[in-house]
Amino acid sequence: MVYDNYKNFLSILFFLFFSTANVQMSVQATTILIDPGHGGDDLGAVSSFMEREKDTQKDNQNSKKLGRVYYIEKELALEFAKKIYKELEKKYSVYMTRSFDNTISLDERAQMAEKVKADLFLSIHMNSSAKSSSQGFEIYYLDNHNDVAVRKVENVENRRISGSGSGGDIVNDSAFTDPIVHKILIDLIVERTVISSRKLAFEIHDELKSKISYKYNFKDRKVLAGVFYVLALSKCPAVLLEVGFISNHNEAMKLKGENFQKEYAKAVASAIDRYLKIADSGKLGFVSNQ
Numbered sequence: 001m002v003y004d005n006y007k008n009f010l011s012i013l014f015f016l017f018f019s020t021a022n023v024q025m026s027v028q029a030t031t032i033l034i035d036p037g038h039g040g041d042d043l044g045a046v047s048s049f050m051e052r053e054k055d056t057q058k059d060n061q062n063s064k065k066l067g068r069v070y071y072i073e074k075e076l077a078l079e080f081a082k083k084i085y086k087e088l089e090k091k092y093s094v095y096m097t098r099s100f101d102n103t104i105s106l107d108e109r110a111q112m113a114e115k116v117k118a119d120l121f122l123s124i125h126m127n128s129s130a131k132s133s134s135q136g137f138e139i140y141y142l143d144n145h146n147d148v149a150v151r152k153v154e155n156v157e158n159r160r161i162s163g164s165g166s167g168g169d170i171v172n173d174s175a176f177t178d179p180i181v182h183k184i185l186i187d188l189i190v191e192r193t194v195i196s197s198r199k200l201a202f203e204i205h206d207e208l209k210s211k212i213s214y215k216y217n218f219k220d221r222k223v224l225a226g227v228f229y230v231l232a233l234s235k236c237p238a239v240l241l242e243v244g245f246i247s248n249h250n251e252a253m254k255l256k257g258e259n260f261q262k263e264y265a266k267a268v269a270s271a272i273d274r275y276l277k278i279a280d281s282g283k284l285g286f287v288s289n290q
């Protein structure tokens, strides 16, 4: 009798172990698509500053020449995306919309989200402003809003909706150019994804605030709602990260830093871990399109 109870106990343990394993399995099966903004003939934002050359010859400090250094959004976006990829691939199935410098339209990026059956979509960008003092990080999720400042960012990031350099016909996003259809489509996608996307945005925000903001004197410009086609077209919980301002010289140099990039990527990855734990517990109510 005691033996039977022991056997039951063991089988319950066995069951618990494997049901836990299943939960972990479903987290591991999560597919994340990272989208480095712009690329190829679409440079994104560009800034340049006069800087002293890096000191390679320590014996001759005075030989460091002043030269113009360029900061290009498409290049920095790819650097950050690769760092985030490296962090996430340890646990999840991760893809990138581009892993080198090629031209790719917003529509093609979204098609990739469908192809790989992305559960999460992260679009990576660098911010820019005519005001050189503008600085800090922003995190956008898809939702309607009445914010004039956000509209400026949207205009920049939505420019290449059909701008494939290959000259190919863009069919899928033509619906988005009709204002009425566009509004209905956006509303439908917002309805399906907004709770998850907003939660993901806030998790990333909180992590960046606690791990990066103070250490690097990096301004918190908060979580914002925006209508970004690439987020809408991806049709899954998605955020657009404006990592920082390359129009601000101090910030541009910060963004180029290897350690800064790594720590930013780590913060994003641990925010995604936290988000997925919440999503996996069913508390967000998002119904996957798969």
Ligand SMILES: [Zn+2]
Binding pocket: 037, 038, 044, 045, 073, 124, 125, 126, 156, 157
């Ligand atoms: Zn951009």
